[in-house]
Amino acid sequence: MTTYHQSTRGEPRVALVTCSDLADLDPDDRLVLTPLAAQGVAVQSVVWDDPDVDWSSYDLVVLRSPWDYALRRDEFVSWAATVPTLVNPADVVRWNTDKRYLAELSAAGVPTVPTSWIEPGESWQLPAQTGEYVLKPAVSAGSQDTGRYDLADPEHRDLAAAHVRRLSEAGRVTMVQPYLRAVDTEGETALLFLAGPEGLAFSHAIRKGPMLSGPDLGPDGLYKAEEITARTARPEQLAVAEQTLATVPGGTRQLLYARVDLIPGPDGEPVLVELELTEPSLFIGYADGAPDRLATAITTHLARTA
Template sequence: MPADARIALVTCAAFPDLWEDDHPVRDALRERGVAVDVVRWDDPDADWSAFDLTVIRSPWDYVPRRDQFVAWARGVPRLANPADIVAWNTDKRYLSELAAAGVPVIPTTFVGPGETWAPPSTGEWVVKPTVSAGSQDTARHALPAQRAEAGAHVSRLTGTGRTAMIQPYLSAVDTAGETAVLFLPDASGELTYSHAIRKGPMLRRTGEHEIDPGSEDITPRSATEAEIEVARQALAAVPGGAKRLLYARIDVIPGPAGTPLIVELELTEPSLFLSHVPGSGARLADAILARL
């Protein structure tokens, strides 16, 4: 570790001292003698060149300013995860690339500005923008009863220049829940399975869920071998290779056949649920030090 090592943990105005789930890594770094600054990504006075490493954690207000956020990432000299990953991963159209690579992802339809969408006749469907965080502008629609609402939701997104994505609502989330599979580097720098948590259902059939991390029903769980294997398949398809990543979160839900399907591959600013799994904050701190 360089003498007088200095790390920036990136946040936003809503969480000036980080989202509390990141306190374990902050504290573990300080216990190891590292100077840790918590800095807003859009702080005009921040000198990013002064840090040995800048680690993205909770900049969750970037969504309406994604272009500015990607430009910021490209201007940070030492950033984890890297800026090209930020650009790729902050638009969920990456799911189509994973699917093309043979990765088992939830079937997804994309509708861009100026395009039309014909809602299916039946089923439950989740509509959301391809650029979002914390389930912003996301809603669940039961068809045919909510056909008009679903169509209006898509039109509202595309009408403001955004791309909408439509996915089937996987009923297993109501029972098995969603599994977030977390990967951190091992001693050799290889990204390896670290821990997992279960997230309970969040979307009701009416209304939209706005960002509120504290509302999630989170409990620790052990990922199955099938879930870990699907996660590894997704990481193998990451542009430039997964070894560059400091962290990765892969969210999976059992599909109709019971096999896990990837809902999201989160490489930019995911909650890593460090406060739910003892030792995970220390592992991330050690991985950060290894990068130095």
């Protein structure tokens, strides 16, 4: 546990929740510390599974980088349900940590990457047609256990089948998605929304370069390296993001942040690849004023819990 600003009587106390591998926070998250201190907020970084933490001693508990939860999702969701003043809240965590929510969003009319699901123990019939596909678990963080396979390549077909078996034997659901080649040129666009006095509002956008170069060959760290640059969101991207957020169970007023990840579909129009409401990188270092806006989001939720 790291204290960044010594609390005194009357100051609100905020926990920024992380994991043991990032006990001192992700560097991007540390950018919010100065603006919070300027607003008189006492901040500590706290590891989510530390048994000695008294979560009720904090006025607000903010999920930031608990990125080791994927293999212990049930434990993580149960923990979230015990934490008072958690944002985003436990019901959102339960819904959002299993990517099968994409099926709900698609059924609600949100344009999403076509996705099929392989339950543990199910046999998988590899697609007869050639093409590139992405395989990943329905519960994951940081692109762990994610691979890209060219099914025209016999070796890739064998590796894809092995990937599904590996996830199935671990009791994990596999997602199968076509690889949309526009990612190789345009990349992925992440639109960041932060809470403010008037509710959740668009803050900034970034571009992620292509990350998947081939099959998943086993563990390679807590998260894959990312190529990040600032990006200006286009109106059609903002429209899909707003459509996506309108489907969140319980509404957006409960949210401190949201990240909507989009990629170009086959016709060039944006489609949703992921809605991040649990522990997304917010990339506040890539937009002027974003650290201050995140601090405002936190103090806005502090005021609601007062």
